[in-house]
Amino acid sequence: EAQVTQNPRYLITVTGKKLTVTCSQNMNHEYMSWYRQDPGLGLRQIYYSMNVEVTDKGDVPEGYKVSRKEKRNFPLILESPSPNQTSLYFCASSRLGRENIQYFGAGTRLSVL
Amino acid sequence: SQQGEEDPQALSIQEGENATMNCSYKTSINNLQWYRQNSGRGLVHLILIRSNEREKHSGRLRVTLDTSKKSSSLLITASRAADTASYFCATAPNDYKLSFGAGTTVTVRA
Numbered sequence: 305e306a307q308v309t310q311n312p313r314y315l316i317t318v319t320g321k322k323l324t325v326t327c328s329q330n331m332n333h334e335y336m337s338w339y340r341q342d343p344g345l346g347l348r349q350i351y352y353s354m355n356v357e358v359t360d361k362g363d364v365p366e367g368y369k370v371s372r373k374e375k376r377n378f379p380l381i382l383e384s385p386s387p388n389q390t391s392l393y394f395c396a397s398s399r400l401g402r403e404n405i406q407y408f409g410a411g412t413r414l415s416v417l
Numbered sequence: 418s419q420q421g422e423e424d425p426q427a428l429s430i431q432e433g434e435n436a437t438m439n440c441s442y443k444t445s446i447n448n449l450q451w452y453r454q455n456s457g458r459g460l461v462h463l464i465l466i467r468s469n470e471r472e473k474h475s476g477r478l479r480v481t482l483d484t485s486k487k488s489s490s491l492l493i494t495a496s497r498a499a500d501t502a503s504y505f506c507a508t509a510p511n512d513y514k515l516s517f518g519a520g521t522t523v524t525v526r527a
Contacts, residue, residue, distance in 0.1 A: 308459075335513060337515075339517075344519055345519060346505065346517045346518050346519035346520055347460075347505070347517040348517075349514075349515075349516075352513065352514075354513055392457070394459055394460070396460075400512060400513065401512060403447070403448050403465055403467075403509065403512070404448075404509050404512055404513065404514075404515050405450065405462050405465060406460075406462065406515060407462070408459035408460045408461070409459050410458060410459045411457065411458065411459055413457070
């Protein structure tokens with residue numbers, strides 16, 4: 305089954321404790337992206353990647369890091385989480401040149417205390 | 418940056434009625450897409466309309482696009498309880514960027 309898998313689904317952590325949210329897709333998609341969703345603001349793009357070892361900033365990259373060492377994986381790293389990073393996070397993937405129709409993971413709800 | 422803005426923010430209708438929501442955007446686009454999100458879940462792609470198209474249908478969905486007004490509308494006909502969800506428009510200025518609006522929350526009452 306074609307899917308984008310995020311882990312964990314729920315995470316509660318404390319300020320400053322480094323964490324990683326994993327994202328994996330099994331569709332051989334070149335493009336992967338991370339979004340955060342906050343009430344009233346819709347989805348805002350954090351980082352995206354157009355292929356292995358190619359990453360770029362989205363609209364709200366501050367406080368986040370990503371890496372793309374393998375085509376299927378695109379982890380999101382919060383080196384020193386802060387309460388304003390409490391949010392619902394989504395990973396998505398798509399095939400380049402196919403009009404960027406994106407497939408989303410189920411989401412990771414993060415609370416930073 | 419948030420490109421699309423949906424209107425209304427929320428909509429409540431009776432089962433069987435039609436639901437219409439609108440999206441306005443600011444810059445030129447290659448295509449415009451609509452996604453659905455059930456409460457707290459991931460978004461699911463519904464329909465895509467290209468910049469050179471004016472109307473598109475998919476099942477009970479009808480999408481229109483007016484590039485001169487930079488606006489789009491999504492119509493869901495004969496709504497069902499399962500249509501209760503948030504609906505987002507997403508504009509694609511190129512092949513690697515997708516900008517989402519804040520969404521319209523639709524509640525279908527039985």
